[in-house]
Amino acid sequence: MLSVLLSRLRVEEKALLEELDRRHVAYEVLDTRTLAFRLDELDLPYQGALCREVSHHRAHYAARLLEHAGVPVVNSAAAIALCGDKLLTTLALRRAGLPTPRTLVTLTAEAAIGELPSFGYPAVVKPVVGSWGRLAARLSDDEAAQGVLEHRAALPGAHQHITYIQQFVGRPGRDIRGLVAGEEVLGAVYRTATHWRTNTARDAVTSLCPVDADLEKILLDTAAAVGPGVYGIDVLEDADGALYVNEVNHTPEFHGAAEVLGTGLADRYVNYVLDQVKS
Amino acid sequence: MEKGDGLMALSCPECESEVSPPEPVRQHEVLECPDCRAELEVIAVEPVVLALAPEIEEDWGE
């Protein structure tokens, strides 16, 4: 039997469960909010797990625990830990030689204030763990940077003080979301918005992005750099059309992409998952 | 699995207006109350029970 880890059932989880139903795959939904693991009696009846948990930390630890019990999880705990942290992801991408935006990292928010004038504007600061464009701020000049970074310094979580800043890669208002499962590109869409943050969760509009050889290579190399799994990869284009990998999402949402790429996405996602957990 | 048919009049736990979940409704699904726009979670399906959905936390996302 397959287990499906989740708490909030989004459009994607619904589509994936429908796909499992359609194939008559036996599964059990595990609500991560009520799970309890006795480490001395870890005997789980699952042949594998599909992790679709919306909370990064719950997803990561649930996957670690299942893997510890011998249950393979898609995505793996290692992939979740890596991709859930934008700095760790960037380090892995750079190590693999992938193009990433110029990046400045400081371990306190204050330390970035003095660095930014020479790093240059516009820049973008965002939490190392976070999603949906939340708390990402565009810094246009010293004054804006000082204001935002002082606010970040006052945030309560120690994690929020790790300061991750990228050069702003414009073409404002559009980026690319590529979907990859294993060694297959499922497709790509442009996400266009009136705001500089083009998250579908912020109501960006999706349209078809042709996957040419360059984009395909970047997407597959990115997936290879973070390890096997199903990923939503955000790619930025600069004014000259050069591509930069921005981040990798380990529990990708694809309802925006599905509007353009069709309903086969859940099907291919499930194919990949079943392939990975097959004993 | 985890599906139920609950085409009964349900009321929003926040504002008491009528909410009709889509068919078939699944456990853990989140609906928006058409009146007060509160996010409601389907916490049981047979019969359907709605509760206020938890607030988004800072580590939520893709």
Ligand SMILES: Nc1ncnc2c1ncn2[C@@H]1O[C@H](COP(=O)(O)OP(=O)(O)O)[C@@H](O)[C@H]1O
């Ligand atoms: N360095 C950047 N240059 C230009 N736009 C950016 C940059 N970083 C983020 N964005 C925009 O903000 C959105 C959200 O940022 P992202 O790094 O993908 O974080 P999240 O995990 O919140 O989606 C991106 O989809 C993109 O539109």
Ligand SMILES: [Mg+2]
């Ligand atoms: Mg993103």
Ligand SMILES: [Zn+2]
């Ligand atoms: Zn209501």
